[in-house]
Amino acid sequence: xLRALAxxxxxxxxxxxxxxxxxxxxxxxxxxxxGGDVHWLRVSPERERRSIDRWCAGVGPPARxxxxxxxxxxxxxxxxxxxxxxxxxxxxxxxxxxxxxGRLGGAPPAPFVILMQEAYRAGADVPSRTxxxxxxxxGAAKGDKVDVAAxxxxxxxxxxxxxxxxxxxxxxxxxxxxNAILSSLPFGEVTAIELPLERQRRVAIQxxxxxxxxxxxxxxxxxxxHFTNMVMxxxxxxxxxxxxxxxxxxxxxxxxxxxxxxGGDFNAWFGYRDAAYxxxxxxxxxxxxxxxxxxxxxxxxxxxxxxxxxxWQTTLRRGExxxxxxxxxxxxxxxxx
Numbered sequence: 001x002l003r004a005l006a007x008x009x010x011x012x013x014x015x016x017x018x019x020x021x022x023x024x025x026x027x028x029x030x031x032x033x034x035g036g037d038v039h040w041l042r043v044s045p046e047r048e049r050r051s052i053d054r055w056c057a058g059v060g061p062p063a064r065x066x067x068x069x070x071x072x073x074x075x076x077x078x079x080x081x082x083x084x085x086x087x088x089x090x091x092x093x094x095x096x097x098x099x100x101x102g103r104l105g106g107a108p109p110a111p112f113v114i115l116m117q118e119a120y121r122a123g124a125d126v127p128s129r130t131x132x133x134x135x136x137x138x139g140a141a142k143g144d145k146v147d148v149a150a151x152x153x154x155x156x157x158x159x160x161x162x163x164x165x166x167x168x169x170x171x172x173x174x175x176x177x178x179n180a181i182l183s184s185l186p187f188g189e190v191t192a193i194e195l196p197l198e199r200q201r202r203v204a205i206q207x208x209x210x211x212x213x214x215x216x217x218x219x220x221x222x223x224x225x226h227f228t229n230m231v232m233x234x235x236x237x238x239x240x241x242x243x244x245x246x247x248x249x250x251x252x253x254x255x256x257x258x259x260x261x262x263g264g265d266f267n268a269w270f271g272y273r274d275a276a277y278x279x280x281x282x283x284x285x286x287x288x289x290x291x292x293x294x295x296x297x298x299x300x301x302x303x304x305x306x307x308x309x310x311x312w313q314t315t316l317r318r319g320e321x322x323x324x325x326x327x328x329x330x331x332x333x334x335x336x337x
Contacts, residue, residue: 037064038162039191043249048197055201059163059176060125062192063149067158067184074211074336079105079112080222082263082304083329084296087167087177088120088145090325096155096182104319104331113209114182115224115263115304119148119161122175126163129170138200140168141175148180157182162192164203164226179205179224179264187222196249198228198242204250204264213336218259218309225250225264227276243267244275251283259312260284261334263304265327271300280305287316287332294318295328304332311337 044052079099083090098104099112120141152159163178181187186209193204204225211218227243243266254260262284268274272292284305295302295318306314312334319329 037190038062038160039189040194041191041253042194043253044194044196052194052197052201055165055197058127058166058170059178060121060127062163063121063125063159063161064190065149065152065157065159066186067152067156074111074213076108077106077110077336078211078220078334079110080115080261080263080304080332080334081105081112081329082115082117082224082265082302082332083323084117084226084265084302084325084327085119085146085148086325086327087118087141088147089143090146091323092146092148092151092182093155095323095329096157099184104329106333110333111184113185113222113261114180115222115261116148116180116182117224117226117265118177119180120145120167120175120177121149121161121163122147124174126166126174126176127170128174138165138167138177140173141177145175148182152180152182155182157184158186159183160187160190160205160207162203162205164201178203179226181205181207181222181224183207183209185209185211193225193250193253195225195227195246198239198246200228202226202228202246206254220259220261221255223250223254223260223262223264225262225266227265227267229267239267240270240275244279247276247279251279254283258307259309260307261304261332263302263330263332265301266303267301268303269299269301277303283307287314289315291317293328295330296326302327302330304330306332306334308334313337 102109148161159182161180163176166176167173187207189208191206195202206223209220227246266276268277284307294300316332322328
């Protein structure tokens with residue numbers, strides 16, 4: 001019965017479709033303040049953009065940090081982690097320490113990239129008040145939180161953070177949340193991809209790493225995304241159509257060729273059969289060897305998919321600790337020939 005209802009919602013979404021992507025800064029506050037560090041793609045239908053801009057007006061600008069690392073020769077492996085930090089509750093410092101020691105990614109320690117969801121940022125960059133009478137907001141974050149931009153600076157990592165929504169109403173809080181990418185290697189071009197609007201505004205991030213391999217420089221695009229867990233108010237049981245629409249819009253603007261890693265919290269309530277997973281499965285494939293254990297309670301919500309040169313091998317496993325989050329991290333190792 002639930003699958004039949006979800007199928008009906010999916011058909012409705014297919015009939016509506018998505019607008020073609022629009023490139024550039026846009027008029028919304030958070031887009032206008034992005035500067036030259038982030039290229040923007042808006043893949044939502046035109047009719048949704050006024051509402052999206054209200055969400056956008058409540059958050060601060062993207063935050064980019066250059067960690068100062070050099071592009072080292074990559075002759076062994078690269079570790080890619082996808083992790084939902086539960087609005088900053090996760091212990092980023094400990095996870096990075098375990099990557100640097102080889103405890104999480106395997107020995108010997110390898111360069112790493114963390115695709116992060118529900119990253120948290122607080123401070124003066126987030127507007128305490130906005131020019132609009134009301135900016136849509138998620139509930140205020142509670143408890144001790146780790147600021148992702150401060151953590152990247154402290155740990156000497158290159159990073160990009162792009163907020164999706166604020167935490168709490170303007171005038172009551174001054175923090176926001178969104179996706180982030182942290183890396184022990186420098187990265188170049190960054191694209192923020194503003195997804196179609198479901199219950200909340202969501203922005204995926206794509207960054208390009210130039211891997212210095214034995215066969216030459218290989219550009220690897222890595223993507224951190226987080227799809228909707230509900231449609232309208234609390235209809236999580238019918239949310240498959242919404243995240244499929246977001247996944248399809250994202251897939252349409254991902255590069256059709258070249259090395260690619262896509263990871264994130266897909267909110268795939270139906271696991272590997274979920275429509276969002278199947279949409280992105282058309283662009284990239286699972287790891288050669290994959291641990292399919294649940295990442296959130298009894299559910300496998302999180303995924304990483306790959307499109308890599310011939311001879312590159314991938315393994316993926318679930319971490320044994322949640323590091324203070326409500327999601328386990330997924331840890332993939334890409335081995336070069």
